[in-house]
Amino acid sequence: MADVLDAAAAAAAATAASVSPATAAAAVPSEELPELQIQAVSGISASGSEHPIGAEGELGGSDVNAAGSLSASSSAVVVPPPDPSLPPPKRVLVIGDENLLFTSGMQEAYPDIEFTVTTILSRSNLEAYGFDPIPQILRGRVRHMVDPCRIGKNFQQAGFDEIMLFLPGLGFAVPRELASADRPLFAYRTHLLAFHILRHSKLVLKGDGHVHLVWPDDQRFISSPCGAAGIEMQQLMHFCGCKPVEAMYVMEKVRADYFFPFILGEVPAELPEWLSGSRIHSFTIDREPIAIPLAVALLLHPDVGFVTIKDASPDGPEPPQPGQAVPLRAALIHEATVRREKLKEAYSAKENAENPPDILSIVPETNEEDAILAVPSEIFSTSFDDLPHLSMVLKYQICEEQAQMSIASLDVLDPRLPTRIARPPPNKTPNPITAAVMSQQGKKRQRSQQDEWGAMKFCCTLTKICTPTAEKMRLHMQGDLYKRLAASSPDWDESTEKKDLLAELEEEEAQVKRSRTQGQSQKVGGNNDDGGGKGRKGGGKGKGGKGKGGKGRRDRD
Secondary structure (H helix, E strand, C coil): CHHHHHHHHHHHHHHHHHCCHHHHHHHCCHHHHHHCEEEEEECECCCCCECCCCCCCCCCCCHHHHHHHHHHCEEEEEECCCCCCCCCCCEEEEECCCCCHHHHHHHHHCCCCEEEEECCCCHHHHHHHCCCCCCHHHCCCEECCCCHHHHHHCCCCCCEEEEEEECCCCCCCCCCCCCCCCCHHHHHHHHHHHHHHHHHHCCCEEEEEEEEEEECCHHHHCCCCCCCCCCCHHHHHHHCCCEEECCCCCHHHCCHHHCCCCECCECCCCCCHHHCCCEEEEEEECCCCEEECHHHHCCECCCCCCEEECCCCCCCCCCCCCCCCCCHHHHHHHHHHHCHHHHHHHHCCCCCCCCCCCCCCCCCCCCCCCHHHCCCHHHHHCCCCCCCCHHHHCEECCCCCCCHHHCEECCECCCCCCCCCCCCCCCCCCCHHHHHHHHCCCCCCCCCCCCCHHHCCEEECCCCEEECCHHHHHHHHCCHHHHHHHHHCCCCCCCHHHHHHHHHHHHHHHHHHHHHHHHHHHHHHHHHHCCCCCCCCCCCCCCCCCCCCCCCHHHHC
16 A cells, blocks of 8 residues: 555655646546545655654744745645545544644544545635645635534534634733733633533434544643633633543644644744644543533523523423433523512512612522622723623634625623523414404504513613613613614614504503502592591591591581
């Protein structure tokens, strides 16, 4: 086999010396292409020698074009086709290698394994940076503009044996709302991204498999721009149920030319020192849901999959089918139902306004081990002017030229906002009896039926804030948050949502006014009937007289 490869390499080198790769490929019949494939590998000549990097070991040239030249310069290298008589090779999906260099190096170092890579960048984005958008050594196993948090929508389910996370979260640009990567909010956004990648990767794994993490050395990572943020990627892997095993891949087998990743949205002129000790850690992973605390689950979208509540309340809902997990929405509804009375008590009107509601006892406090996905307390010292919503720092992109569909975005609740009442999805098939009753109520406008959890009757769709009374909603609509969002939404004043909300408020206010009027009428009527005092003997202070001897009007009549 070695003699065959040497002969093929010599032939390829001779061809490449006189004929361009495109001409050489056109000269080979299509039926012979699988037998001899000429692969372009960054930085390798036909004889297998590396291109010079520079006198000081730095990349020739400057900025991104210098790094991109590693991928743009291509020479002929023969990669033998797979033997059909052997079992299919192990398939590994690499996530986070945005410029495709590292995966190309892994394919060269481990030719018996099939590596597939995803990137959020498009072909034109990669070409603008000077990178090869389709490295031939990967034989087309590249997917562009893929949201890393929705891997299951881009690949066939159960199609890979292993998953490899390449510096998750470190390649994206720092959101301008953060301005710096050394804040706890940056660590939260990095942890949440890796959590969603692991959660969604369970869809494409063939049962229980392995997940690999390419990550810097902990000691050197402290000196990185995000070293002070508090990122604990190993702890997150443990939190997600991944158990460490002996490393299955060696970083030293990947040539240094292939390890030049995006860092915080940029390609550095030279590899940072804190990345020089990076390793490939290996873990086992299963297809079981990830158990998260209730305090964390309340902030996630209720329809995310492969997630369950840790230490859930007893007598929970049954799974839809045997062997399946209970959906997070159903689990949240059960937890809210269990706490219904506490919620009503916490949000109902208090006789003594000085005693605040005991809200902290409703949701158990998260311990330190499970707080890896908890929103840092920094959020409560951040003004709405600097960060209008927490989701704004949960957008992951590398450059402004990216297509909108390739920008990863996570949806969470902002804990600075008062509350959110989780409601079940509306019934798609209306009840015929309910429809008949509603039709008999004439032209009266009907308010959408809502659950009574927390007695929250009014919801502003502009700010996503709920209030228990119309009076408090009016106060909210006079606040700065509402005015700022209304000013930035020109269609809000004429929207149906605002008209419905105002109609609900007016209806509630009219009902409260009627109730007060009826109460006053009954009180006045009672005073007229008993105007004489407390007894027939005139012992009260009625209009008919005062003191013990005074008689009321009724006695005189």
